[in-house]
Amino acid sequence: MTAPMTANWRLVEDDGADRMRDRCGVVGVFGNREAANLAYLAMYALQHRGQESAGIVAGDGEVLRRIAGVGLVADVITERAIEALPGAVAVGHVRYATAGSEQDKARDAQPLLVRCQAGPIAVAHNGNLVNADALRAQLEERGSIFQTSSDTEVIVHLIATSHGSLLERLKKSLKQVRGAYTLTVTGDGRLYGVRDPSGVRPLVLGQLNGDRQGFVLASETCAFDLIGARLLRDVEPGEVVQIDEHGVHSHRLENVDNLPHAACIFEHVYFARPDSRVFGRWVHEARKSLGRQLAKETPVPADVVIPVPDSGVYAAMGYAEQAGIPFEMGLVRNHYVGRTFIEPEQRIRNFGVKLKLNPVRSIIEGKRVVVVDDSLVRGTTSKKIVEMVRSSGAAEVHLRISAPPTTSPCFYGIDTPTKEELIASHMTVPQIAAFVGADSVGYLSREGLHAAVRELPAERCAADLAGRVSGFCDACFSGDYPISIGGHAARRR
Ligand code: SF4
Numbered sequence: 001m002t003a004p005m006t007a008n009w010r011l012v013e014d015d016g017a018d019r020m021r022d023r024c025g026v027v028g029v030f031g032n033r034e035a036a037n038l039a040y041l042a043m044y045a046l047q048h049r050g051q052e053s054a055g056i057v058a059g060d061g062e063v064l065r066r067i068a069g070v071g072l073v074a075d076v077i078t079e080r081a082i083e084a085l086p087g088a089v090a091v092g093h094v095r096y097a098t099a100g101s102e103q104d105k106a107r108d109a110q111p112l113l114v115r116c117q118a119g120p121i122a123v124a125h126n127g128n129l130v131n132a133d134a135l136r137a138q139l140e141e142r143g144s145i146f147q148t149s150s151d152t153e154v155i156v157h158l159i160a161t162s163h164g165s166l167l168e169r170l171k172k173s174l175k176q177v178r179g180a181y182t183l184t185v186t187g188d189g190r191l192y193g194v195r196d197p198s199g200v201r202p203l204v205l206g207q208l209n210g211d212r213q214g215f216v217l218a219s220e221t222c223a224f225d226l227i228g229a230r231l232l233r234d235v236e237p238g239e240v241v242q243i244d245e246h247g248v249h250s251h252r253l254e255n256v257d258n259l260p261h262a263a264c265i266f267e268h269v270y271f272a273r274p275d276s277r278v279f280g281r282w283v284h285e286a287r288k289s290l291g292r293q294l295a296k297e298t299p300v301p302a303d304v305v306i307p308v309p310d311s312g313v314y315a316a317m318g319y320a321e322q323a324g325i326p327f328e329m330g331l332v333r334n335h336y337v338g339r340t341f342i343e344p345e346q347r348i349r350n351f352g353v354k355l356k357l358n359p360v361r362s363i364i365e366g367k368r369v370v371v372v373d374d375s376l377v378r379g380t381t382s383k384k385i386v387e388m389v390r391s392s393g394a395a396e397v398h399l400r401i402s403a404p405p406t407t408s409p410c411f412y413g414i415d416t417p418t419k420e421e422l423i424a425s426h427m428t429v430p431q432i433a434a435f436v437g438a439d440s441v442g443y444l445s446r447e448g449l450h451a452a453v454r455e456l457p458a459e460r461c462a463a464d465l466a467g468r469v470s471g472f473c474d475a476c477f478s479g480d481y482p483i484s485i486g487g488h489a490a491r492r493r
Contacts, residue, residue, distance in 0.1 A: 018381040020266065020406070020416050020476070024110070024126035025049030025219040026203070027092040028184035030191035030243040032214035036085035039092035040077045042216065042223035047073055048273060049126075049219060050094035053109035056081075057122035058090035061189025064120040068093075068109040070102055088214075089191050091184040093124035096415065108148045111184075116160035118169060121187035123159070125152035126201045126219060127180030127413040130485050135176060155181070167242055167251065170194065175254050179483060180264075180412035182235075184217050191243040193217040197256035198483055199237025199263050200412045200473060202278045205248065206231050215243045220276035234280060237261050262473035262482035266414065268453050269403045270311050270374040284314045286453050290402040290444060291318025291372065293452040298442025299323060300370060300398045304363060306330030308373040308385060315402035316372035325370065330363040330389070353384040365393030372400045376432070376441075377416070379423035383436040390437065399438040404446045404477040405429070411485045416476065446477055 025046035029035040036058040043054060054076040055068025067081040073094060093110035111124040129135070132151040135158070140146065144157045158173035159166075166188045174181070180200035185192040195203050204221050206229035208214045216229045224231055232248075235241050238256035242249045263279045264271070274284035291314065305325050307316030310333060320327035334356055348354065369389055376382050382399060389397050405424030409416040419425050423432055424443075433441040444452070450472065475481045 018378045020270065020375060020377060020410065020414050023050060023096045023128070023413050023415055024124075025094045025223075026124040026126050026182060026184045026217070027090075027219070027223060028124075028186070028191045028193055028217035028243075029090045029092075030215045031088055031245070032208060032212060033086075033088055035088050035090035035214070036082050038208075038214075038216065038227050039090040040073065040082060041227050042218050043073045043077070043092045043094050045223040045226045045273075046094055046219055049271070050096040053095045053105055054093065055109045055111055055124075056085055056090055056092040057111045057113050057124075057186065058085035059087035059120070059186075060089065061119070061187070063087075064113055064122055064186065066111065066113040066122065068106075068111070070105045070109065089186045089189065091122050091124045091186050091191070093184075104149065108150050110150070110152060112148070112150075112152055112156050114156055114160060118159070118166055119187060121156065121159060121166065122185065123152055123156050124184045125150070125155065126182040127151075127196065128411055129154060129177050129179035129181065130411055130483060131178045151179070155183070166190070167192070167240065170240060171251070171254055182219065189244070191215070191217065193235050193241045193243075194253070195235045195237050195239060197238040197253060197259045198473070199261050199279075200483075201264060202267060202272070203235040204231060204277075205233055205235055205241060215248060217241070217243075220272055220278060222273045222276040225275070231277065237263075260482060261471045263471060264412065264414070265449065265453060265472040265474050266403075266410075266476065269449075271414070274314055281453065287314030287374075287402065288318035288321070289452040289455060290449065291315035291320075292322040293318075293448040294372070294400055294402050294442070294444045295319040295322035297445055297448050298400055300400075300440060300442070301368065302370045302396070302398060303367040304328050304330065305370045305372060306363065306389075308371060309333040309357070312373045312402070315374060316370075319370065319372050319400060319402075323370075328360075328363045330360050330369065330371075331357045331385070332360060333357055350384040350388060353381060353388065357385065357388065359388050359392040361392045364389055366395055368396040368398070369394045370398045370400055371438075372402060374402050375406060376401050376423065376436075376443075377406055378421055379432060379435055382438075386437045396439045397437075399433070399436060399441045401441070401443045403444055404449055404474075405443050406476050408476050408479040410476050411481065412473065412475075412483065414476070446474060449474065449477070 027042040054073045057066045069076040129151040162169035162172040182201040183194040206224040240251040268286040305320035307313040407425045
Protein backbone atom coordinates (compact mmCIF):
# COMPACT_ATOMS: atom_id res chain seq x y z
CA MET A 1 0.00 0.00 0.00
CA THR A 2 1.29 3.49 -0.79
CA ALA A 3 2.02 5.63 2.24
CA PRO A 4 -0.44 8.54 2.59
CA MET A 5 1.01 12.01 1.91
CA THR A 6 0.84 14.28 4.92
CA ALA A 7 2.29 17.68 5.69
CA ASN A 8 5.31 15.87 7.18
CA TRP A 9 6.32 14.24 3.93
CA ARG A 10 8.00 15.60 0.83
CA LEU A 11 7.92 14.06 -2.62
CA VAL A 12 11.33 14.26 -4.28
CA GLU A 13 12.37 13.44 -7.84
CA ASP A 14 15.11 11.00 -8.66
CA ASP A 15 18.15 13.15 -9.54
CA GLY A 16 18.97 10.93 -12.50
CA ALA A 17 19.13 14.22 -14.42
CA ASP A 18 22.83 14.27 -13.48
CA ARG A 19 23.40 11.70 -16.23
CA MET A 20 23.52 11.75 -19.98
CA ARG A 21 20.69 9.55 -21.16
CA ASP A 22 20.08 7.70 -24.35
CA ARG A 23 16.76 8.64 -25.84
CA CYS A 24 15.71 5.47 -27.61
CA GLY A 25 16.13 1.87 -28.63
CA VAL A 26 14.63 0.23 -31.72
CA VAL A 27 13.83 -3.32 -32.77
CA GLY A 28 12.40 -5.06 -35.82
CA VAL A 29 11.26 -8.63 -36.44
CA PHE A 30 10.50 -10.25 -39.80
CA GLY A 31 9.15 -13.64 -40.80
CA ASN A 32 7.83 -15.03 -37.55
CA ARG A 33 4.17 -15.35 -36.61
CA GLU A 34 5.14 -14.34 -33.08
CA ALA A 35 6.75 -11.12 -34.32
CA ALA A 36 5.09 -8.86 -31.72
CA ASN A 37 6.01 -11.19 -28.87
CA LEU A 38 9.65 -11.34 -30.00
CA ALA A 39 9.74 -7.56 -30.41
CA TYR A 40 8.40 -7.20 -26.88
CA LEU A 41 11.16 -9.43 -25.47
CA ALA A 42 13.85 -7.62 -27.45
CA MET A 43 12.51 -4.29 -26.13
CA TYR A 44 12.68 -5.72 -22.63
CA ALA A 45 16.42 -6.21 -23.12
CA LEU A 46 16.73 -2.63 -24.43
CA GLN A 47 14.79 -1.06 -21.57
CA HIS A 48 17.95 0.77 -20.39
CA ARG A 49 17.77 2.88 -23.60
CA GLY A 50 14.42 4.44 -22.67
CA GLN A 51 11.99 4.07 -19.81
CA GLU A 52 9.32 6.67 -20.51
CA SER A 53 7.30 5.05 -23.26
CA ALA A 54 7.16 1.89 -25.30
CA GLY A 55 5.30 0.68 -28.37
CA ILE A 56 4.98 -1.99 -31.03
CA VAL A 57 3.45 -1.94 -34.50
CA ALA A 58 2.82 -5.37 -36.02
CA GLY A 59 1.02 -6.82 -39.01
CA ASP A 60 1.49 -8.28 -42.41
CA GLY A 61 1.77 -5.22 -44.67
CA GLU A 62 -1.89 -4.76 -45.59
CA VAL A 63 -2.95 -4.21 -42.01
CA LEU A 64 -0.71 -2.78 -39.29
CA ARG A 65 -1.82 -2.38 -35.68
CA ARG A 66 -0.19 -0.27 -32.99
CA ILE A 67 -0.02 -0.38 -29.23
CA ALA A 68 2.06 2.30 -27.53
CA GLY A 69 1.93 4.26 -24.33
CA VAL A 70 3.68 5.79 -21.37
CA GLY A 71 5.53 3.42 -19.06
CA LEU A 72 7.99 0.56 -19.04
CA VAL A 73 7.76 -2.18 -21.67
CA ALA A 74 6.08 -4.54 -19.20
CA ASP A 75 3.46 -1.90 -18.30
CA VAL A 76 2.54 -0.98 -21.86
CA ILE A 77 2.90 -4.27 -23.74
CA THR A 78 0.65 -6.63 -21.82
CA GLU A 79 -0.34 -10.17 -22.80
CA ARG A 80 -3.62 -8.76 -24.14
CA ALA A 81 -1.69 -6.19 -26.20
CA ILE A 82 0.43 -8.90 -27.81
CA GLU A 83 -2.71 -10.91 -28.65
CA ALA A 84 -4.04 -7.81 -30.40
CA LEU A 85 -0.90 -7.55 -32.57
CA PRO A 86 -0.96 -10.53 -34.97
CA GLY A 87 1.32 -10.67 -38.01
CA ALA A 88 4.77 -11.77 -39.10
CA VAL A 89 6.41 -8.31 -39.10
CA ALA A 90 6.87 -5.99 -36.13
CA VAL A 91 8.78 -2.86 -35.22
CA GLY A 92 9.22 -1.74 -31.63
CA HIS A 93 10.55 1.23 -29.72
CA VAL A 94 11.52 2.29 -26.21
CA ARG A 95 11.83 5.99 -25.58
CA TYR A 96 13.18 8.37 -23.02
CA ALA A 97 11.15 11.59 -23.30
CA THR A 98 12.94 14.73 -22.22
CA ALA A 99 10.09 17.00 -21.25
CA GLY A 100 6.36 17.51 -21.42
CA SER A 101 3.21 16.25 -19.78
CA GLU A 102 2.00 12.66 -19.64
CA GLN A 103 -0.22 13.57 -22.59
CA ASP A 104 2.80 14.80 -24.59
CA LYS A 105 4.70 11.63 -23.75
CA ALA A 106 1.78 9.45 -24.85
CA ARG A 107 1.44 11.41 -28.10
CA ASP A 108 5.19 11.15 -28.86
CA ALA A 109 5.40 7.42 -28.07
CA GLN A 110 6.74 5.39 -30.99
CA PRO A 111 6.63 3.64 -33.42
CA LEU A 112 4.63 6.20 -35.40
CA LEU A 113 1.99 4.61 -37.62
CA VAL A 114 0.37 6.48 -40.51
CA ARG A 115 -1.68 5.62 -43.57
CA CYS A 116 -0.64 7.40 -46.76
CA GLN A 117 -0.68 6.85 -50.53
CA ALA A 118 1.90 4.10 -50.06
CA GLY A 119 -0.34 2.30 -47.55
CA PRO A 120 0.24 1.93 -43.81
CA ILE A 121 3.79 2.77 -42.70
CA ALA A 122 5.35 2.41 -39.27
CA VAL A 123 8.62 4.07 -38.26
CA ALA A 124 10.73 3.65 -35.09
CA HIS A 125 13.64 6.07 -34.74
CA ASN A 126 16.69 6.42 -32.51
CA GLY A 127 18.66 9.65 -32.91
CA ASN A 128 18.15 13.32 -33.56
CA LEU A 129 17.93 15.25 -36.83
CA VAL A 130 19.84 18.51 -36.86
CA ASN A 131 17.69 20.02 -39.66
CA ALA A 132 14.33 18.77 -38.34
CA ASP A 133 12.93 22.24 -37.64
CA ALA A 134 13.76 23.58 -41.10
CA LEU A 135 12.22 20.53 -42.77
CA ARG A 136 9.19 20.72 -40.53
CA ALA A 137 8.63 24.38 -41.47
CA GLN A 138 8.88 23.52 -45.19
CA LEU A 139 6.46 20.63 -44.82
CA GLU A 140 3.99 22.72 -42.84
CA GLU A 141 4.15 25.40 -45.51
CA ARG A 142 3.13 22.74 -48.02
CA GLY A 143 0.17 21.72 -45.86
CA SER A 144 1.49 18.88 -43.69
CA ILE A 145 -0.14 18.68 -40.28
CA PHE A 146 2.07 17.46 -37.44
CA GLN A 147 0.70 15.65 -34.42
CA THR A 148 3.86 15.07 -32.37
CA SER A 149 6.91 17.10 -31.43
CA SER A 150 9.37 14.38 -32.48
CA ASP A 151 11.88 14.54 -35.34
CA THR A 152 10.59 11.17 -36.43
CA GLU A 153 7.37 12.65 -37.75
CA VAL A 154 9.42 14.72 -40.18
CA ILE A 155 10.75 11.49 -41.69
CA VAL A 156 7.20 10.08 -41.82
CA HIS A 157 5.90 13.15 -43.68
CA LEU A 158 8.82 13.05 -46.11
CA ILE A 159 8.04 9.40 -46.85
CA ALA A 160 4.34 10.17 -47.27
CA THR A 161 5.00 13.01 -49.72
CA SER A 162 7.58 11.10 -51.79
CA HIS A 163 6.82 8.78 -54.72
CA GLY A 164 7.60 5.20 -55.66
CA SER A 165 8.06 2.04 -53.62
CA LEU A 166 8.62 2.27 -49.89
CA LEU A 167 12.33 1.68 -50.44
CA GLU A 168 12.50 4.51 -52.99
CA ARG A 169 10.50 6.79 -50.71
CA LEU A 170 12.83 6.01 -47.81
CA LYS A 171 15.92 6.79 -49.87
CA LYS A 172 14.45 10.03 -51.24
CA SER A 173 13.36 11.15 -47.79
CA LEU A 174 16.61 10.38 -46.05
CA LYS A 175 18.55 12.28 -48.73
CA GLN A 176 16.97 15.42 -47.27
CA VAL A 177 17.67 14.86 -43.57
CA ARG A 178 20.88 15.51 -41.65
CA GLY A 179 21.77 14.12 -38.27
CA ALA A 180 21.65 10.84 -36.42
CA TYR A 181 19.04 8.28 -37.34
CA THR A 182 18.77 4.59 -36.84
CA LEU A 183 15.40 3.39 -38.12
CA THR A 184 13.30 0.26 -38.22
CA VAL A 185 10.46 0.61 -40.71
CA THR A 186 7.69 -1.59 -42.04
CA GLY A 187 4.86 -0.90 -44.46
CA ASP A 188 4.80 -3.12 -47.54
CA GLY A 189 5.07 -6.48 -45.84
CA ARG A 190 8.84 -6.03 -45.57
CA LEU A 191 11.10 -4.89 -42.75
CA TYR A 192 13.70 -2.16 -43.28
CA GLY A 193 16.64 -1.19 -41.09
CA VAL A 194 18.58 2.03 -41.74
CA ARG A 195 21.66 3.69 -40.26
CA ASP A 196 22.57 7.27 -41.09
CA PRO A 197 25.67 7.84 -43.26
CA SER A 198 27.84 8.65 -40.23
CA GLY A 199 26.61 5.60 -38.31
CA VAL A 200 26.16 7.58 -35.10
CA ARG A 201 23.80 5.18 -33.34
CA PRO A 202 24.16 1.39 -33.50
CA LEU A 203 21.95 -1.18 -35.27
CA VAL A 204 22.61 -4.89 -35.61
CA LEU A 205 21.09 -7.61 -37.78
CA GLY A 206 20.44 -11.13 -36.51
CA GLN A 207 18.71 -14.37 -37.41
CA LEU A 208 16.50 -16.46 -35.18
CA ASN A 209 18.04 -19.78 -34.21
CA GLY A 210 16.86 -23.38 -34.39
CA ASP A 211 13.42 -24.15 -35.75
CA ARG A 212 12.29 -20.55 -35.36
CA GLN A 213 12.18 -18.62 -38.60
CA GLY A 214 12.95 -14.99 -39.13
CA PHE A 215 15.33 -12.06 -38.94
CA VAL A 216 15.70 -9.42 -36.26
CA LEU A 217 17.10 -5.90 -36.00
CA ALA A 218 18.00 -4.23 -32.72
CA SER A 219 19.96 -1.33 -31.29
CA GLU A 220 22.13 -3.74 -29.31
CA THR A 221 23.05 -7.41 -29.42
CA CYS A 222 21.80 -8.01 -25.85
CA ALA A 223 18.31 -8.04 -27.40
CA PHE A 224 19.29 -11.07 -29.51
CA ASP A 225 20.48 -13.10 -26.53
CA LEU A 226 17.06 -13.01 -24.90
CA ILE A 227 15.17 -14.21 -27.98
CA GLY A 228 17.75 -16.75 -29.11
CA ALA A 229 18.91 -14.92 -32.21
CA ARG A 230 22.32 -15.18 -33.82
CA LEU A 231 24.22 -11.99 -34.65
CA LEU A 232 24.84 -11.73 -38.39
CA ARG A 233 26.45 -8.30 -38.59
CA ASP A 234 26.18 -4.57 -37.97
CA VAL A 235 23.96 -2.63 -40.35
CA GLU A 236 26.58 -0.39 -41.91
CA PRO A 237 26.57 3.41 -41.93
CA GLY A 238 24.54 4.63 -44.90
CA GLU A 239 23.02 1.18 -45.47
CA VAL A 240 19.35 0.22 -45.85
CA VAL A 241 18.70 -3.46 -45.22
CA GLN A 242 15.48 -4.70 -46.76
CA ILE A 243 14.20 -7.99 -45.38
CA ASP A 244 11.53 -10.04 -47.16
CA GLU A 245 10.64 -13.68 -47.87
CA HIS A 246 13.72 -13.96 -50.12
CA GLY A 247 16.13 -12.90 -47.37
CA VAL A 248 18.20 -9.81 -46.61
CA HIS A 249 18.99 -7.29 -49.37
CA SER A 250 21.48 -4.48 -48.90
CA HIS A 251 21.00 -1.02 -50.44
CA ARG A 252 22.91 2.23 -50.04
CA LEU A 253 21.45 5.59 -49.17
CA GLU A 254 22.16 8.15 -51.93
CA ASN A 255 25.22 10.45 -51.89
CA VAL A 256 26.58 9.05 -48.68
CA ASP A 257 29.75 7.22 -49.64
CA ASN A 258 33.05 8.61 -48.41
CA LEU A 259 31.39 10.53 -45.59
CA PRO A 260 33.41 10.15 -42.38
CA HIS A 261 31.99 7.71 -39.87
CA ALA A 262 31.09 9.08 -36.47
CA ALA A 263 29.96 6.24 -34.22
CA CYS A 264 28.99 7.56 -30.78
CA ILE A 265 31.93 6.72 -28.51
CA PHE A 266 29.74 7.31 -25.47
CA GLU A 267 27.91 4.06 -26.28
CA HIS A 268 31.11 2.34 -25.12
CA VAL A 269 31.62 4.63 -22.15
CA TYR A 270 28.11 4.43 -20.69
CA PHE A 271 24.97 3.95 -22.79
CA ALA A 272 25.16 0.41 -24.10
CA ARG A 273 24.77 -2.64 -21.89
CA PRO A 274 28.11 -4.28 -21.02
CA ASP A 275 26.90 -7.59 -22.45
CA SER A 276 26.32 -6.02 -25.88
CA ARG A 277 28.65 -5.88 -28.83
CA VAL A 278 28.51 -2.34 -30.24
CA PHE A 279 30.32 -1.06 -33.36
CA GLY A 280 32.11 -4.40 -33.54
CA ARG A 281 33.48 -4.35 -30.01
CA TRP A 282 32.30 -5.89 -26.75
CA VAL A 283 31.22 -3.13 -24.43
CA HIS A 284 32.55 -4.75 -21.24
CA GLU A 285 35.98 -5.11 -22.89
CA ALA A 286 35.91 -1.48 -23.99
CA ARG A 287 35.04 -0.33 -20.46
CA LYS A 288 37.84 -2.39 -18.89
CA SER A 289 40.22 -0.97 -21.45
CA LEU A 290 39.09 2.58 -20.56
CA GLY A 291 39.75 1.78 -16.89
CA ARG A 292 43.25 0.46 -17.62
CA GLN A 293 44.07 3.57 -19.65
CA LEU A 294 42.67 5.77 -16.89
CA ALA A 295 44.97 4.09 -14.35
CA LYS A 296 47.97 4.72 -16.61
CA GLU A 297 47.06 8.41 -16.99
CA THR A 298 45.89 9.24 -13.46
CA PRO A 299 47.75 7.03 -10.97
CA VAL A 300 47.35 7.64 -7.25
CA PRO A 301 48.57 5.68 -4.18
CA ALA A 302 45.47 3.94 -2.80
CA ASP A 303 44.25 0.89 -0.86
CA VAL A 304 41.07 0.02 -2.71
CA VAL A 305 39.27 0.76 -6.00
CA ILE A 306 35.47 0.90 -5.88
CA PRO A 307 33.03 1.52 -8.75
CA VAL A 308 29.92 3.64 -8.84
CA PRO A 309 27.53 0.84 -9.77
CA ASP A 310 26.41 -0.27 -12.22
CA SER A 311 28.01 1.56 -15.12
CA GLY A 312 31.39 2.18 -13.46
CA VAL A 313 32.02 -1.48 -12.62
CA TYR A 314 34.04 -2.61 -15.65
CA ALA A 315 36.14 0.57 -15.80
CA ALA A 316 36.93 0.16 -12.08
CA MET A 317 37.97 -3.46 -12.70
CA GLY A 318 40.32 -2.28 -15.45
CA TYR A 319 41.69 0.50 -13.24
CA ALA A 320 42.33 -1.89 -10.34
CA GLU A 321 43.95 -4.47 -12.63
CA GLN A 322 46.31 -1.93 -14.17
CA ALA A 323 47.14 -0.20 -10.86
CA GLY A 324 47.53 -3.44 -8.89
CA ILE A 325 45.09 -2.19 -6.25
CA PRO A 326 42.33 -4.46 -4.85
CA PHE A 327 38.89 -4.05 -6.44
CA GLU A 328 35.87 -4.11 -4.12
CA MET A 329 32.16 -3.37 -4.45
CA GLY A 330 32.27 -0.60 -1.87
CA LEU A 331 28.91 0.84 -2.90
CA VAL A 332 25.81 -1.34 -3.08
CA ARG A 333 23.02 -0.39 -5.45
CA ASN A 334 19.34 -0.80 -4.64
CA HIS A 335 17.82 -1.97 -7.95
CA TYR A 336 14.24 -1.60 -6.81
CA VAL A 337 13.83 2.15 -6.36
CA GLY A 338 11.30 4.13 -8.40
CA ARG A 339 11.51 7.62 -9.90
CA THR A 340 9.97 9.55 -7.02
CA PHE A 341 10.30 9.13 -3.25
CA ILE A 342 8.53 10.43 -0.21
CA GLU A 343 11.05 11.98 2.14
CA PRO A 344 10.32 12.84 5.79
CA GLU A 345 10.14 16.52 6.61
CA GLN A 346 13.23 16.12 8.79
CA ARG A 347 15.45 15.87 5.75
CA ILE A 348 17.96 13.06 5.44
CA ARG A 349 21.30 14.22 4.07
CA ASN A 350 21.85 13.12 0.44
CA PHE A 351 18.53 11.31 0.60
CA GLY A 352 18.06 10.63 -3.13
CA VAL A 353 21.53 9.13 -3.64
CA LYS A 354 21.27 7.12 -0.41
CA LEU A 355 18.10 5.47 -1.68
CA LYS A 356 20.02 4.17 -4.65
CA LEU A 357 23.51 3.60 -3.24
CA ASN A 358 24.75 2.52 0.15
CA PRO A 359 28.42 2.36 1.20
CA VAL A 360 29.97 -0.80 2.65
CA ARG A 361 31.74 0.66 5.68
CA SER A 362 33.99 -2.38 6.27
CA ILE A 363 35.49 -1.96 2.79
CA ILE A 364 35.96 1.80 2.99
CA GLU A 365 36.84 2.68 6.60
CA GLY A 366 40.39 3.92 7.10
CA LYS A 367 41.30 3.35 3.44
CA ARG A 368 42.57 5.54 0.64
CA VAL A 369 39.74 4.98 -1.84
CA VAL A 370 39.65 5.41 -5.62
CA VAL A 371 36.03 5.83 -6.77
CA VAL A 372 35.56 5.12 -10.50
CA ASP A 373 32.58 6.48 -12.43
CA ASP A 374 31.92 6.70 -16.17
CA SER A 375 30.98 10.38 -16.36
CA LEU A 376 30.63 13.58 -14.41
CA VAL A 377 27.90 15.77 -15.84
CA ARG A 378 26.67 18.45 -13.43
CA GLY A 379 28.73 17.12 -10.54
CA THR A 380 25.88 17.13 -8.05
CA THR A 381 25.60 13.34 -7.75
CA SER A 382 29.39 12.87 -7.59
CA LYS A 383 29.51 15.39 -4.74
CA LYS A 384 26.99 13.31 -2.78
CA ILE A 385 28.82 10.06 -3.51
CA VAL A 386 32.17 11.49 -2.39
CA GLU A 387 30.53 12.77 0.78
CA MET A 388 28.96 9.37 1.37
CA VAL A 389 32.30 7.55 0.98
CA ARG A 390 34.07 10.06 3.23
CA SER A 391 31.41 9.79 5.92
CA SER A 392 31.94 6.02 5.88
CA GLY A 393 35.44 6.62 7.20
CA ALA A 394 37.58 6.83 4.05
CA ALA A 395 41.01 8.33 4.75
CA GLU A 396 41.18 9.77 1.23
CA VAL A 397 38.72 9.86 -1.69
CA HIS A 398 40.07 10.07 -5.25
CA LEU A 399 37.47 10.32 -8.01
CA ARG A 400 38.40 8.90 -11.40
CA ILE A 401 36.25 9.31 -14.52
CA SER A 402 36.64 6.83 -17.39
CA ALA A 403 35.99 9.52 -20.01
CA PRO A 404 37.27 13.03 -20.76
CA PRO A 405 35.51 16.06 -19.24
CA THR A 406 32.00 16.48 -20.71
CA THR A 407 32.06 20.03 -22.02
CA SER A 408 29.49 20.18 -24.82
CA PRO A 409 25.90 19.00 -25.29
CA CYS A 410 24.94 16.24 -27.72
CA PHE A 411 22.71 17.00 -30.71
CA TYR A 412 22.58 13.46 -32.03
CA GLY A 413 20.02 11.79 -29.78
CA ILE A 414 21.44 11.89 -26.26
CA ASP A 415 19.81 13.97 -23.59
CA THR A 416 22.38 16.31 -22.06
CA PRO A 417 22.10 19.41 -19.89
CA THR A 418 22.93 22.80 -21.41
CA LYS A 419 26.60 23.72 -21.87
CA GLU A 420 26.35 26.07 -18.89
CA GLU A 421 25.11 23.21 -16.70
CA LEU A 422 28.00 20.93 -17.63
CA ILE A 423 30.45 21.45 -14.79
CA ALA A 424 33.54 20.77 -16.91
CA SER A 425 32.58 23.53 -19.36
CA HIS A 426 33.37 26.22 -16.80
CA MET A 427 35.55 24.64 -14.09
CA THR A 428 39.11 23.32 -14.12
CA VAL A 429 39.83 19.84 -12.78
CA PRO A 430 41.15 21.19 -9.42
CA GLN A 431 38.00 23.35 -9.14
CA ILE A 432 35.84 20.30 -9.81
CA ALA A 433 37.74 18.36 -7.13
CA ALA A 434 37.03 21.16 -4.68
CA PHE A 435 33.35 21.25 -5.71
CA VAL A 436 32.78 17.51 -5.25
CA GLY A 437 34.95 17.44 -2.12
CA ALA A 438 37.46 14.85 -3.42
CA ASP A 439 41.16 14.76 -2.61
CA SER A 440 41.74 14.53 -6.35
CA VAL A 441 39.78 14.12 -9.59
CA GLY A 442 41.25 12.50 -12.68
CA TYR A 443 39.75 12.22 -16.16
CA LEU A 444 40.74 10.11 -19.12
CA SER A 445 42.33 12.11 -21.95
CA ARG A 446 40.62 12.36 -25.33
CA GLU A 447 43.56 10.52 -26.92
CA GLY A 448 43.37 7.88 -24.19
CA LEU A 449 39.66 7.38 -24.82
CA HIS A 450 40.21 6.69 -28.50
CA ALA A 451 43.28 4.57 -27.90
CA ALA A 452 41.47 2.43 -25.32
CA VAL A 453 38.54 1.70 -27.63
CA ARG A 454 40.63 1.22 -30.74
CA GLU A 455 43.16 -1.16 -29.16
CA LEU A 456 40.40 -3.78 -28.97
CA PRO A 457 40.08 -6.21 -31.83
CA ALA A 458 37.37 -4.88 -34.15
CA GLU A 459 35.21 -7.53 -35.72
CA ARG A 460 33.50 -7.50 -39.10
CA CYS A 461 31.83 -4.26 -40.18
CA ALA A 462 33.73 -2.26 -37.64
CA ALA A 463 37.10 -2.96 -39.21
CA ASP A 464 36.71 0.16 -41.31
CA LEU A 465 35.93 2.24 -38.23
CA ALA A 466 38.94 0.89 -36.39
CA GLY A 467 41.44 2.31 -38.80
CA ARG A 468 39.95 5.77 -39.22
CA VAL A 469 40.84 8.71 -37.05
CA SER A 470 37.42 10.20 -37.72
CA GLY A 471 35.63 6.94 -36.96
CA PHE A 472 34.04 8.01 -33.70
CA CYS A 473 32.05 11.00 -32.58
CA ASP A 474 33.38 12.49 -29.34
CA ALA A 475 31.75 15.92 -29.65
CA CYS A 476 30.48 16.03 -26.07
CA PHE A 477 34.14 15.92 -24.95
CA SER A 478 35.74 17.92 -27.74
CA GLY A 479 33.08 20.23 -29.17
CA ASP A 480 34.06 18.92 -32.64
CA TYR A 481 30.67 18.06 -34.11
CA PRO A 482 31.14 15.64 -37.02
CA ILE A 483 27.73 16.53 -38.52
CA SER A 484 27.23 20.27 -38.77
CA ILE A 485 24.68 21.44 -36.20
CA GLY A 486 24.18 24.85 -37.86
CA GLY A 487 21.91 27.09 -35.79
CA HIS A 488 20.68 24.11 -33.84
CA ALA A 489 22.97 24.75 -30.89
CA ALA A 490 21.88 28.31 -30.36
CA ARG A 491 18.20 27.47 -30.62
CA ARG A 492 18.01 24.41 -28.40
CA ARG A 493 20.61 25.14 -25.79
S1 SF4 B 1 28.11 14.12 -28.87
FE1 SF4 B 1 28.74 12.53 -27.37
S2 SF4 B 1 26.87 11.47 -26.82
FE2 SF4 B 1 26.44 12.61 -28.69
S3 SF4 B 1 26.81 11.19 -30.38
FE3 SF4 B 1 28.72 12.31 -30.04
S4 SF4 B 1 29.88 11.05 -28.57
FE4 SF4 B 1 27.76 10.35 -28.53
